[in-house]
Amino acid sequence: MDVLQNLAMGFEHALTLQNLMYCAIGCVVGTLVGLLPGLGPLATISLLLPLTYSIPVNGALIMLAGIYYGAQYGDSVSAITMKIPHASSIVTCIDGYQLTLKRQTGLALFTAGISSFIGGTVAIVVLAWLTPLLGRVAFMLGPADYCMLMLFGFMCVSVVTTGSVLNGLAMCFVGVLLAQVGTDVQSGVQRFTFNLDTLYDGINLVSVALGCFGIAEITKNLDEGEERSPFNGEIHLIPSWANFKRIMPSALRGSLVGSILGVLPGGGATVAQFVSYAFEKKTSKYRREIGSGAIEGVAGPAAADEAAARTSFIPLMSIGIPENAVTALMMAAFIIKGVQPGPNMIEKNPDLFWGLVASMWIGNCFLLLLNVPLVRIWLSVFKIPYGVLFPSILFFCCIGTFSINNNLNDIFVTVAFGFVGYILMRLSLDPSPLMLGFILGPMLEENFRRAMLLSRGSFEVFVTRPISATLLALVVALTLVGVVGALRAGRRGGLAERHPPPPPDCETNTPPSAMVI
Template identity: 40%
Template sequence: MSTLDQLLNGFVTVFTGENLLLALVGCVLGMLVGILPGFGPAAAVAILLPVTFTLGPIPAIIMLAAILYGASYGGTITAVLLNVPGETSSVATTLDGYQMAKRGRAGAALTIAAIGSFIGCIVGLAGFVVAAPLSRFALEFGAAEFFALTILGLSLVIGLAGKSMIKAMISAMIGLAVGLVGIDPLQGVPRFTFGQAPLLDGLNFIAVVMGIFGVSELLSTVDHSSRFGRVMPVGRIWPTKQDFRRSVGPILRGAPLGFFFGLLPGSPGAATSFASYAIEKAVSKRKSEFGKGAIEGVAGPETANNSLAIAGMIPLFTLGIPTSATTAILMGAFIINGLLPGPLLFQDHPEVPWAIIASMFIGNVILLILNIPLVRVWILFLKTPFPVLYAIVFGFMILGAYTLDNNVFNIGVLLAFGVLGYLLRKLDVPLAPMALTIVLGPLMESNLRRALSISRGDLSVFVTSPIALSLIIAAVLAIGGTLAFRFWSRRRASLAASAAA
């Protein structure tokens, strides 16, 4: 069956009452998550993971994916109206979006952002459809190749996550230790259980990620969430013809930029949006307007953000490698439903990935409808006391953790990892490497041991395979390149400071 036929079948699957309803629910929840400053999509997806027990894999993942790209839309609203980015990827939008709002042009900024976001997502989906058939080449991968692939993914995340590679490695080591708790999959003996029976099955993945992302988000933001300024008026919704003309170039440049960054594991949305902003300022003939309400400073970054959100799922679906904390949690949703993302997913269960890809297009149409005409409705949520909202969310997290196994132990896991996540945030330790190693750690271990078992302990299996060797070299270059770049940046800053003195 051709790619087009599979995509059309995916649309047929999505156009059912349940799937359409869950796409709408996911989009609405994603918007709300984006509006709540500090409460990111990773936390929301983690909280709703227990829903996957009652829904099938396709409906559940449609809803969870909609939360991911819906949050990018919602984060724009607070960035423009409050000068507070709902998502880190919306930080660059505050520079000109809020200035437009102060001049009574918030409606035009939000509309251009929504249109740019929609186009960025369409570009990301087009790349998704093109890249999906390429996953069949990964069917040639054996244990050694998959081990090398996980090493590359973790190397890229460690290299790109946070300002300190040491802190990123600490985060990854914590996640690796968490993923190894339970019964050894090959020898069948307990490890890291300390004689505790509840740990024999390992730490519940959902409780852990709800804690490190959900509870820690609440602890980090609840003290500051009610200290925002006055919500700016929306004004006229529809942009002028000049706004559209000035936005075409930034949108066309932002979409491929975001798509490229989305393919890189650990690529942060904030870096992508600022890269787009810098490009638009560099090529603009109106440089003096940037920071004072330039429409280009909204169109480019918002388009790049949403293209990145879609492209970030491509490595997960085609290779089984999550590129961010949220996609790592999505991978957990697949595993819970007995599916493993990667090339075998397209071969054995093609209806699942193609239905989800089709739902992304439908979801972005829904978001375009929700974002522009109903923007004044979303403003009402900004007037709700955030402590009230966070108290409700925390109650749902406690209930969700308990209902996983009807076990109070999971509540303890939730709270313990919530405190751990909060402390790591305080120490500026990135959480994404931890989430990725919790998921990838067992896969990395099993493929390493399988490869060594097949080769009878001969380590040369990782260098005699051209694919595995290439991936390992790429991992080394990723770490080495990051170290070299940071060293050069510090040296250049030191020389600049010496020259200024």
């Protein structure tokens, strides 16, 4: 009952006219900025942070949070319509863009919107009831546990691959190698930086994502000279009941995955979209369609992403430690406003916490109201002639990359990746596993080496810690299931049928009970 009372208090704070306005402004600005390729919540919040000096504390935080999840949603729009993902929508891009190619952009956008809404709602329930508990759990994970979590994340590689598993694995390793560039955390040694300052902190994720997806796609379109005729078909804003029934379970599963992983300070939120996609591919009724444009492939990751974005506030709220760059900025906003983040923050400022939680849900509704009617407008992107659309996308890509560090060299890196992405596309190599490797590789390495350092070189640590042991057992079980499944499929298929490449997903032939992911 306590929680309900607190929530009521939160809504009281969030529903004042002023705070509603800040929430609306945040959501609108966030969505608009998220739409622009390459510009994410980080750039926006850092630009708008000084503006919040003169706004009352509740309003400022509500607005900044609004920008954050607004941008998170906006990103998925550019990912679906133009295949230009930001860090948070790399997976949404896969099926979302396939749907666009099938001329079902409206459906994809609606799915992303409603799934984000569901993800957000579930996360808020989690925030409201479980923050103190999860705040403690989040800090129980040590380097060994994160190491196993990342290994578990790598299990998703066969799932995000469209096409041959071998190619997927190869791309994944290329991603791991690319992520090696930069300063090694454990020793301070420069790896492949060629003495260039720009590369000291490694290659930026945004540069790789924009280059390999967005710029490559544009170049390919120019290359083929094929005009995609303007969209003039009928737009069904509200999907059929049948579609809706397909979205719901996926979005709920995604929300759950996102809510849990989002809490982990060591990079759980980034893994959420991949894990959720893998989860869909294993459990969804329509799993065979995923990868070639199924709404489940959009619904799950979109919900997971949104849920993770919100539960990532838990470490900040319960302990006062920011989990990622965006929550670090939010923490700066707290301090600017004279609120000291720390373990006692919720007790000392209950109105702030509950006001923020309530405003998140109100923001959710705003986003839904805002985006469903706006789908029509997003679709009009395709009415812009290529001659205007492509240069402007490239222009925004440049601004987006530049805005990260105010560094011109970052744009050159993006351009280089555009070239790489184009070659990959010509070779029919899918960049999604590359992104997976790029994101997880360094986290796996960092945590593995840290775990070994702390255990003084003993591998026992991976089996003696309950969390890492459980994850390790899961990884081993899934690998075995996969291998056995592949062997069985191979035996059943016989030699004659082995000429077509094996199905990308070798675990589909296993009994349902074994499908854990």
